[in-house]
Amino acid sequence: MRVNFKLLVTVVGISSFMFTITWWSRCDINKQDNNFFRENHSPDRSSVTDEFDSKLRFQERGAKSFQAPLDEGPIDYREIECLINGEYNIKCRKEGSEVYMPFSFLQKYFEVYGSVETYDGFERFEFQHSYSSVYQPEDRYTPAGVFMFFEFYNVEERTRVKCISGAEGVPISIQWSQEGYHYPIQISQYGLSHYSKYLREDTPQTLVLMDGSDQYMSHWMLPDSKSQVNLVKNEEKRRNVVEFSTTEKTSSAGISLTMEEKKHLVLTVDCKFLNNGSFTVMVEADTGDMYRLHYVQGNSLIYSSGKNIYYGIGRNKYKKWIHITRNILVDFRKGLSYKFSKNKKITKKHSAKITAISFHGQGLLSNVTLASAAHLEHFYDAADWLVRHQDDQGGWPIMVKRNLIPNILELQPGWYSAMAQGQAMSLLARAYLKSNDVKYLQSALKAVKPFEVSSSQGGVKARYANSYDWYEEYPTTPGSYVLNGFIYSLLGLYDLKEISQPEDRVTAEKLYSEGLKSLKAMLLMFDTGTGTFYDLRHITLGISPNRARWDYHTTHINQLLTLSIIDDDPIFLNTAKRWTDYMKGKWASHN
Ligand SMILES: *[C@@H]1O[C@H](CO)[C@@H](O)[C@H](O)[C@H]1NC(C)=O
Numbered sequence: 359m360r361v362n363f364k365l366l367v368t369v370v371g372i373s374s375f376m377f378t379i380t381w382w383s384r385c386d387i388n389k390q391d392n393n394f395f396r397e398n399h400s401p402d403r404s405s406v407t408d409e410f411d412s413k414l415r416f417q418e419r420g421a422k423s424f425q426a427p428l429d430e431g432p433i434d435y436r437e438i439e440c441l442i443n444g445e446y447n448i449k450c451r452k453e454g455s456e457v458y459m460p461f462s463f464l465q466k467y468f469e470v471y472g473s474v475e476t477y478d479g480f481e482r483f484e485f486q487h488s489y490s491s492v493y494q495p496e497d498r499y500t501p502a503g504v505f506m507f508f509e510f511y512n513v514e515e516r517t518r519v520k521c522i523s524g525a526e527g528v529p530i531s532i533q534w535s536q537e538g539y540h541y542p543i544q545i546s547q548y549g550l551s552h553y554s555k556y557l558r559e560d561t562p563q564t565l566v567l568m569d570g571s572d573q574y575m576s577h578w579m580l581p582d583s584k585s586q587v588n589l590v591k592n593e594e595k596r597r598n599v600v601e602f603s604t605t606e607k608t609s610s611a612g613i614s615l616t617m618e619e620k621k622h623l624v625l626t627v628d629c630k631f632l633n634n635g636s637f638t639v640m641v642e643a644d645t646g647d648m649y650r651l652h653y654v655q656g657n658s659l660i661y662s663s664g665k666n667i668y669y670g671i672g673r674n675k676y677k678k679w680i681h682i683t684r685n686i687l688v689d690f691r692k693g694l695s696y697k698f699s700k701n702k703k704i705t706k707k708h709s710a711k712i713t714a715i716s717f718h719g720q721g722l723l724s725n726v727t728l729a730s731a732a733h734l735e736h737f738y739d740a741a742d743w744l745v746r747h748q749d750d751q752g753g754w755p756i757m758v759k760r761n762l763i764p765n766i767l768e769l770q771p772g773w774y775s776a777m778a779q780g781q782a783m784s785l786l787a788r789a790y791l792k793s794n795d796v797k798y799l800q801s802a803l804k805a806v807k808p809f810e811v812s813s814s815q816g817g818v819k820a821r822y823a824n825s826y827d828w829y830e831e832y833p834t835t836p837g838s839y840v841l842n843g844f845i846y847s848l849l850g851l852y853d854l855k856e857i858s859q860p861e862d863r864v865t866a867e868k869l870y871s872e873g874l875k876s877l878k879a880m881l882l883m884f885d886t887g888t889g890t891f892y893d894l895r896h897i898t899l900g901i902s903p904n905r906a907r908w909d910y911h912t913t914h915i916n917q918l919l920t921l922s923i924i925d926d927d928p929i930f931l932n933t934a935k936r937w938t939d940y941m942k943g944k945w946a947s948h949n
Pocket residue numbers: 608634636654655656
């Protein structure tokens with residue numbers, strides 16, 4: 359028997375690790391031993407139920423209720439057939455009076471998680487009821503501070519981000535359209551995550567490759583005798599800059615600087631092209647392959663040919679000074695996944711080494727710098743995008759179709775999202791406080807407009823049971839009442855009311871307090887007793903509910919913890935605590 363067992367484990371592998379299922383063993387197997395299976399799939403469920411001390415069973419979930427059987431000498435395993443709900447069989451093991459079911463089965467059946475880990479010199483099986491983590495927020499929340507737990511976000515690394523646009527420095531989403539589109543929520547989250555990282559991380563290290571001083575001039579390499587670099591005085595910059603002249607052809611080596619740089623991978627260039635010039639970064643992959651990333655004038659987002667990856671930095675970029683910051687590692691990885699989208703092996707996460715930076719065409723350079731990070735630059739790229747692209751309704755229309763439930767809850771391109779409006783407000787508030795530039799404040803103030811228009815009229819406001827205002831992440835008719843999007847919109851309104859002058863504050867303040875009132879009244883409609891609902895479609899449409907998966911469940915908790923700092927109603931903290939318990943299997947008790 360031992361031999362068979364080992365064989366099976368080897369064949370089925372780690373995923374079929376045998377795992378004891380605590381609550382069953384406790385209530386039945388010990389007492390009834392072999393009668394368990396017969397009893398438990400008896401058609402008369404009530405007779406079975408009576409045998410459970412059901413309160414105990416639920417309250418002890420997640421508690422340390424399991425007592426390991428006493429060591430009863432040599433272990434004797436037997437195979438035993440296990441009939442699942444009277445419907446199908448799986449193979450289990452019996453050891454004394456204990457029954458073991460394959461974990462690969464339990465995992466799917468109960469949506470739980472586990473893996474064999476080796477450390478401290480031995481193997482152990484680590485079981486998890488859920489997979490994501492709750493972050494304890496700081497004691498204080500301010501519209502100038504870290505935004506929730508966003509310092510842990512890496513928006514640009516998400517696979518649904520096609521790349522960071524060369525023209526505007528913001529992420530392009532491919533979640534609902536493969537072509538790629540600007541998604542204001544993603545752009546705001548990108549900005550908020552970089553701002554939060556900026557506050558939390560040490561000052562980045564920088565490496566000046568050239569500025570207007572003499573000392574770097576000898577570093578330039580020229581491809582041919584016709585190419586030139588000279589230090590010249592510049593009126594606009596009020597200092598010396600480098601004037602360069604070489605062919606526009608990106609296939610040429612260009613005028614270049616060489617290096618072996620693995621750590622400082624964020625490039626900032628201040629330059630002015632006098633013709634259709636461009637710059638190129640040579641990158642060595644893990645494999646030793648050399649790739650060239652070209653930043654060329656034009657509106658193409660990204661394209662590739664051979665080992666060349668091109669990012670368009672926009673049209674009409676010449677004859678004016680441009681300041682551009684690129685995370686070369688991100689651009690390189692996105693370039694590879696764009697180029698080899700069908701070959702997972704190549705698109706695995708590469709590291710990168712910059713070996714050269716070169717310029718083509720004619721132009722002026724005032725500054726070329728590599729840094730370990732440039733969070734503030736990315737933050738302002740996102741904030742500036744919001745200012746530039748806000749429409750006269752104060753909104754950021756989302757130009758893709760959204761099928762929340764196909765044919766039932768659909769939004770046509772051009773819809774607004776309360777979550778987008780709110781996250782934008784949170785980002786713009788921080789940009790305003792950091793820079794003191796009122797354009798950010800004005801944009802944030804305009805962003806309240808869609809909150810005052812109902813969803814059916816093209817705005818984002820729903821009204822639940824004719825009593826409660828709710829700001830819709832997806833303003834469908836009937837309403838969908840997505841919880842996390844609503845709370846993000848409230849945090850945006852909160853940030854806005856905190857930073858504005860008393861006379862400007864009225865609308866945001868009213869929208870915030872109405873929204874908070876609705877949230878307090880409706881919050882527990884999302885509580886399933888074992889987790890949370892993502893939205894209220896089961897109520898508004900009379901269909902199957904949409905359970906929040908664990909990462910959304912923890913987002914709900916993180917949001918409530920943040921709200922508990924700015925509002926002292928105990929509902930936020932108490933609910934957050936109970937919802938955190940659900941993540942360890944401590945469910946609400948039943949009748
Ligand atoms: C500028 O150069 C890029 C890259 O070589 C090319 O794709 C583009 O068509 C050129 N633009 C003009 C106006 O010639």
